[in-house]
Amino acid sequence: MLKITDLVKRYGSGDPVLKNLDLTIEGESVVSIIGSSGAGKSTLLRCINRLVEPTSGSINLNGTELTSLRGKNLRAARRKIGMVFQSFNLVDRLTVMENVQSGRLGYISTWAAVTRRYPKKDIRRAFELMERVGIAHYANTRADQLSGGERQRVGVVRALMQDPDILLADEPTASLDPKTSEQIMGLLRDLAGELKLPVVINIHNVTEAKEYTDRIVGMRYGRIIFDDKPAQLDQAAMDEIYAGSPHADRTDDMAAAS
Amino acid sequence: MSAARDTWSKPPFIANPVLRWTVYLGAIAYFGWVGLTMPIDWNRVAEGIVRAGRIFGGAFPPSFERSQLLMDGFLESLKISVLATAGGVLLSIPIAFMSARNVAPLPIFYLGRAIIIIARSFHPVIVAILFVKAVGFGPFAGVLTLIVYSIGFVAKMLAERIEEIDFGQVEAMRAAGAPYLSTLVYAIFPQIMPRQIGLTIYQLDSNLRASAVVGIVGAGGIGATLANAFGRYDYDFALAITIVIVGAILLSEAVSGAIRKRIQ
Numbered sequence: 001m002l003k004i005t006d007l008v009k010r011y012g013s014g015d016p017v018l019k020n021l022d023l024t025i026e027g028e029s030v031v032s033i034i035g036s037s038g039a040g041k042s043t044l045l046r047c048i049n050r051l052v053e054p055t056s057g058s059i060n061l062n063g064t065e066l067t068s069l070r071g072k073n074l075r076a077a078r079r080k081i082g083m084v085f086q087s088f089n090l091v092d093r094l095t096v097m098e099n100v101q102s103g104r105l106g107y108i109s110t111w112a113a114v115t116r117r118y119p120k121k122d123i124r125r126a127f128e129l130m131e132r133v134g135i136a137h138y139a140n141t142r143a144d145q146l147s148g149g150e151r152q153r154v155g156v157v158r159a160l161m162q163d164p165d166i167l168l169a170d171e172p173t174a175s176l177d178p179k180t181s182e183q184i185m186g187l188l189r190d191l192a193g194e195l196k197l198p199v200v201i202n203i204h205n206v207t208e209a210k211e212y213t214d215r216i217v218g219m220r221y222g223r224i225i226f227d228d229k230p231a232q233l234d235q236a237a238m239d240e241i242y243a244g245s246p247h248a249d250r251t252d253d254m255a256a257a258s
Numbered sequence: 259m260s261a262a263r264d265t266w267s268k269p270p271f272i273a274n275p276v277l278r279w280t281v282y283l284g285a286i287a288y289f290g291w292v293g294l295t296m297p298i299d300w301n302r303v304a305e306g307i308v309r310a311g312r313i314f315g316g317a318f319p320p321s322f323e324r325s326q327l328l329m330d331g332f333l334e335s336l337k338i339s340v341l342a343t344a345g346g347v348l349l350s351i352p353i354a355f356m357s358a359r360n361v362a363p364l365p366i367f368y369l370g371r372a373i374i375i376i377a378r379s380f381h382p383v384i385v386a387i388l389f390v391k392a393v394g395f396g397p398f399a400g401v402l403t404l405i406v407y408s409i410g411f412v413a414k415m416l417a418e419r420i421e422e423i424d425f426g427q428v429e430a431m432r433a434a435g436a437p438y439l440s441t442l443v444y445a446i447f448p449q450i451m452p453r454q455i456g457l458t459i460y461q462l463d464s465n466l467r468a469s470a471v472v473g474i475v476g477a478g479g480i481g482a483t484l485a486n487a488f489g490r491y492d493y494d495f496a497l498a499i500t501i502v503i504v505g506a507i508l509l510s511e512a513v514s515g516a517i518r519k520r521i522q
Contacts, residue, residue, distance in 0.1 A: 049433050051429055051432065051433060074435075075435040075436070075437065076435060077435070078432070078433060078434065078435035079434065079435035081433070082433075082434075083430070083433040083434075085426060085429070085430060087426055089424075089426035089427050089429060089430035090427070090430075091427050091444060091445060091448050091449075092427075092448070092449075093448035093449065093451065094444070094448050098444070102430070102431060102434065102436070102444050102445075103434050104434075105431060105434055105435070105436030105437070105440045105441070105444060106434050106435030106436050106437070110437060110439045110440045110443070113436075113440045113443060113444065114440075114443050155430075158430070158434070159434075162434055162435070
């Protein structure tokens, strides 16, 4: 279970990007986070695995408080949090197998990583997962030879190789064409079910969010203003999530504060 | 609505007109002053042309009589540059990582940059003079000199490449809980590898050239042979050496160009 309490993130001395945010994700649900650019979706996701340092508040994953971890303990906690990126973030010049195995870097020694002596069970697991998403025949292909959809499949397999307790996907389909995008969303949903894995997906495409996820969280300028089943997301809720501009919103805050 | 303007001129490079004209006039005045105060003796220039004619006259035809000496000098230069390139590039890699702002902590970054600045601030000839004093005449001084020279260039260029990497790949490794060294090896090395190989080949090329120069001040190699030939007024032998140097550099240029084209 992921439990976020009173999370604040402020860059520099400006207005906070996340304002006292609470969010709980239980079980193996697929949750999508929607909201306009600048709403803080990416920051929220990156606070969870500490790619972004939260300013204050608590993030608790299965009993481990993530916000206070450092060094070795932080790395150990990150192993249990898989992440899928919008721009895939594959190592272009390495083969698909090396990219997939890079999800295990937190588990194996640097020497084993450098010499590419991966444990047998990791190789078996890699082939299983690559088979599952249909990229096993690319094992020896360089990652930059693949199409966008194939690259994102590598990204998903890499994250799953971590044997994660939760999967975070930061706009995983934003760089893909509509058809590939739906395939990846379907894949994430199916894998969540098969692996009993909670998945949190930042997404711009509301139609896909409604179709592929169990729960929609709507964010607007650092706050969660909608959190319900996809069916409950009506036009009024949509308008509220996507209305206004950051500027107008902040002016309102100031008016309310004064 | 008023009529749209139909004139436009590019804004001047220096916006402030007072500053602009001060700079222009100052530059012209300085050059005028330099021209008037430099002690250029046109008579000596004229004599020099005659002397240069005599040297070139004495150099033709080039003499390959002592080709054994020439070959020895050249092979020594080659050894110096190969050793110096290997040592310089190996040392450059950690220094480059130290000097890349996006991967090194601030104190380490300053240390790395300081090493590069020191290595770059002296021309190889000056470094060679120091090393010749320190370890004596001969190729070892040349190797040490060119190692310093290689670090100054390779570490700087490599550090710049590291600063330009796609940081998303590093982020992906971090997100997977990868330790520091594994992250470097997986997310950074593959990205800088082509540049690394290109720089190594270029540096070998460049060291071969520089080894001829540092030889003149006593650091071994074909430069020493060349300096001796000049000292003994063997201009025909000197020309032969020069031809070999130019030939070797043309050849290495062609080879390194071909290799660099193949690694992308």
